[in-house]
Amino acid sequence: MEDEQRRVALVGTGHRGAGTWGRELLANCRQWVELVGLADTNSLRLERARTAIGTNAPTFTDAAEMLETTRPDTLIVTTRDDTHCDLIVAALEAGVDVLTEKPMATTAEMCRRILDAERRTGRRVDVGFNYRFSPTAKMIKETLLSGVVGEVTSVDFHWYLDTQHGADYFRRWHAFQACSGSLFVHKATHHFDLLNWYLAADPREIFARGSLCHYGANGPFRGVRCKNCRYADICPFFMDIGADPWLDMLYEEPSREDGYFRDACVFREEIDIFDTMSAAILFENGVQVSYSLNACMPIEGYHLAFNGTKGRVEIRQHERQPWETPEEDEILVMRNFEGVERVRVPHAEGGHFGADVEMQKMLFGPPTPDPLGQRAGARAGALSVLTGVAATESARSGRPVAIMPLLEEGDGSQNR
Numbered sequence: 001m002e003d004e005q006r007r008v009a010l011v012g013t014g015h016r017g018a019g020t021w022g023r024e025l026l027a028n029c030r031q032w033v034e035l036v037g038l039a040d041t042n043s044l045r046l047e048r049a050r051t052a053i054g055t056n057a058p059t060f061t062d063a064a065e066m067l068e069t070t071r072p073d074t075l076i077v078t079t080r081d082d083t084h085c086d087l088i089v090a091a092l093e094a095g096v097d098v099l100t101e102k103p104m105a106t107t108a109e110m111c112r113r114i115l116d117a118e119r120r121t122g123r124r125v126d127v128g129f130n131y132r133f134s135p136t137a138k139m140i141k142e143t144l145l146s147g148v149v150g151e152v153t154s155v156d157f158h159w160y161l162d163t164q165h166g167a168d169y170f171r172r173w174h175a176f177q178a179c180s181g182s183l184f185v186h187k188a189t190h191h192f193d194l195l196n197w198y199l200a201a202d203p204r205e206i207f208a209r210g211s212l213c214h215y216g217a218n219g220p221f222r223g224v225r226c227k228n229c230r231y232a233d234i235c236p237f238f239m240d241i242g243a244d245p246w247l248d249m250l251y252e253e254p255s256r257e258d259g260y261f262r263d264a265c266v267f268r269e270e271i272d273i274f275d276t277m278s279a280a281i282l283f284e285n286g287v288q289v290s291y292s293l294n295a296c297m298p299i300e301g302y303h304l305a306f307n308g309t310k311g312r313v314e315i316r317q318h319e320r321q322p323w324e325t326p327e328e329d330e331i332l333v334m335r336n337f338e339g340v341e342r343v344r345v346p347h348a349e350g351g352h353f354g355a356d357v358e359m360q361k362m363l364f365g366p367p368t369p370d371p372l373g374q375r376a377g378a379r380a381g382a383l384s385v386l387t388g389v390a391a392t393e394s395a396r397s398g399r400p401v402a403i404m405p406l407l408e409e410g411d412g413s414q415n416r
């Protein structure tokens with residue numbers, strides 16, 4: 001039925017919840033979505049988000065009470081990463097389907113709990129891997145499926161976060177392993193999922209390195225937060241929260257309730273995640289991947305190449321850079337002993353180059369074919385998290401870590 005509405009509740013009314021999964025979801029999918037409840041532990045942020053979303057849906061500071069009272073068909077989970085698992089499992093056990101933001105969870109044990117709850121309850125978990133929906137990602141997937149480069153043998157994948165976006169992860173809860181699982185989980189979950197999806201294969205083993213070279217204790221000085229900081233004039237990472245009306249509205253006053261500052265100091269000594277990471281990943285089908293993630297760069301974007309038995313597909317995407325940003329991506333398709341074909345993909349409007357709205361329509365619109373398998377479930381969510389968990393463990397122990405055993409009970413250490 002074209003316009004059947006799904007009863008949707010949302011937990012976590014921060015930037016992503018109020019924006020992409022609140023305001024924008026209603027703008028893009030209003031005919032298919034009835035927002036029946038909003039929950040957040042911070043009552044001030046919750047009320048502000050309700051106004052910003054433009055809904056009369058009831059609000060709750062307890063997500064369990066919201067499930068009980070509103071009986072939604074689907075719960076959207078957009079809270080802090082380490083809280084996803086309990087909320088997902090509670091919803092499944094209440095007979096509710098779940099759409100969770102990435103990363104699905106932050107530990108192997110949480111991934112196993114979610115997969116087990118999904119099996120037990122027969123409900124469905126979707127994971128919001130929006131990067132699969134970008135026009136460029138779609139074109140890369142189609143190019144690989146066409147067989148033009150033969151069998152893929154190795155991949156070069158290097159992701160760059162600039163001094164604005166990269167630093168943002170060090171201002172908030174993401175800067176702590178216990179909350180985000182580290183950037184190998186929080187951020188790289190996107191990249192590891194793209195690899196699994198592009199290669200249509202499971203990852204077998206990872207050997208990783210990580211260090212903290214820029215933020216945390218590396219800073220020449222430090223404060224608590226940017227607002228009223230005595231180093232504001234000389235700190236290159238100074239952020240004026242008052243200059244951003246959206247962030248100011250959602251976070252400044254509400255911080256009085258829970259002390260969650262949106263502009264905490266990036267040089268806090270207690271920061272315990274890496275900002276500089278690299279990894280060698282071996283896939284079950286023998287593909288070797290060389291991966292890196294750097295979080296303090298003058299450019300924002302990625303370099304990606306698939307090397308195959310017949311040629312190579314290559315893309316360098318820059319979202320922000322100290323020179324003119326192109327309005328399109330260019331994918332180079334090269335065949336050994338032949339020339340190059342240049343495939344141009346225009347940047348689409350909307351979040352993540354149009355990926356967010358495409359994903360929302362597939363998840364909430366009328367049933368639609370999914371020939372490229374862009375819709376991602378709990379197993380995909382788990383595999384990318386487990387790759388990040390294994391990477392973090394490898395970087396800390398100096399040893400390669402097997403990934404698939406982490407899906408089973410125990411920590412898989414016997415398989416290393």
Ligand SMILES: NC(=O)c1ccc[n+]([C@@H]2O[C@H](COP(=O)([O-])OP(=O)(O)OC[C@H]3O[C@@H](n4cnc5c(N)ncnc54)[C@H](O)[C@@H]3O)[C@@H](O)[C@H]2O)c1
Pocket residue numbers: 011012013014015016017039040041042045063078079080081083101102103128130186352
């Ligand atoms: N796919 C993407 O491109 C993308 C982009 C941004 C964020 N995200 C994801 O979205 C999620 C939210 O990110 P954000 O930037 O909005 O974070 P945020 O910290 O701004 O918002 C999280 C909200 O959840 C609330 N919260 C925390 N624990 C809770 C609990 N147990 N119950 C109810 N509310 C709780 C907080 O008070 C806060 O309002 C994260 O998992 C993040 O990884 C994904």
